[in-house]
Amino acid sequence: MPRPGEPDYYRSRARAEGYVARSVYKLKEVDEKYHLIKPGQRVLDLGCSPGSWLQYIASRVGPGGLVVGVDANPPAIEVVPPLYFVHGEVASLDLETIIAISPIFDVVLSDLAPKTTGMRQVDQQRSLELALLAWEWARQLLREGGHFLVKVFEGPDTSTLAAALKKNFSLCRPIKPAGSRPASREIYLLGLKKRGAPAGFRAPKSGPRLP
Numbered sequence: 060m061p062r063p064g065e066p067d068y069y070r071s072r073a074r075a076e077g078y079v080a081r082s083v084y085k086l087k088e089v090d091e092k093y094h095l096i097k098p099g100q101r102v103l104d105l106g107c108s109p110g111s112w113l114q115y116i117a118s119r120v121g122p123g124g125l126v127v128g129v130d131a132n133p134p135a136i137e138v139v140p141p142l143y144f145v146h147g148e149v150a151s152l153d154l155e156t157i158i159a160i161s162p163i164f165d166v167v168l169s170d171l172a173p174k175t176t177g178m179r180q181v182d183q184q185r186s187l188e189l190a191l192l193a194w195e196w197a198r199q200l201l202r203e204g205g206h207f208l209v210k211v212f213e214g215p216d217t218s219t220l221a222a223a224l225k226k227n228f229s230l231c232r233p234i235k236p237a238g239s240r241p242a243s244r245e246i247y248l249l250g251l252k253k254r255g256a257p258a259g260f261r262a263p264k265s266g267p268r269l270p
């Protein structure tokens with residue numbers, strides 16, 4: 060971990076490579092190892108701002124893909140196809156808003172993180188609530204065989220989420236990417252190859268309705 064005033068390797072690298080946040084390298088590491096994102100796919104990115112994951116995902120899916128970012132704050136990047144942005148709090152957003160853009164996704168990612176209070180238990184609980192919400196969205200929108208990656212601040216109740224993923228995916232792994240600060244309690248849970256069709260899936264009447 061860099062000392063105060065010392066340059067952070069991932070921050071400097073992000074700046075040099077044109078990414079708006081250092082977090083991109085966490086997703087890149089997982090994607091390079093597990094091959095989550097492929098050209099032409101539909102990806103949902105929860106907690107997408109300022110937008111480094113969006114930048115990376117857009118380059119991976121290419122012009123034939125579709126990427127929907129959701130956040131309470133707007134991204135700091137230009138949102139042009141294949142990117143779409145839905146502004147709002149995940150707890151109060153109507154899933155229909157997302158379904159109107161795409162009724163089904165190949166990959167659901169969540170980098171949602173609460174504003175930290177410094178009180179470990181409170182922060183863990185809030186992070187777990189966001190991660191469980193992300194899982195609920197994935198349950199409704201992720202296709203059979205699709206992949207799910209979710210951030211959570213590790214704590215005694217993380218096992219609740221891990222158990223749900225173990226039940227619903229062929230493989231579930233906890234991951235601490237190199238770009239994640241060692242002092243941070245964050246880990247990512249990866250669910251590979253979802254079992255079963257999405258709970259909320261309805262076939263579109265005439266293809267996706269893009270905004």
Ligand SMILES: C[S@@+](CC[C@H](N)C(=O)[O-])C[C@H]1O[C@@H](n2cnc3c(N)ncnc32)[C@H](O)[C@@H]1O
Pocket residue numbers: 079080082083105106107108109110111112113129130131132147148149150170171172173174189
């Ligand atoms: C760590 S940042 C995500 C960074 C992003 N992956 C990137 O690469 O730029 C976490 C994001 O979660 C968003 N967030 C936290 N709680 C939220 C909520 N309840 N609803 C929507 N967005 C939320 C924050 O606004 C913040 O932009």
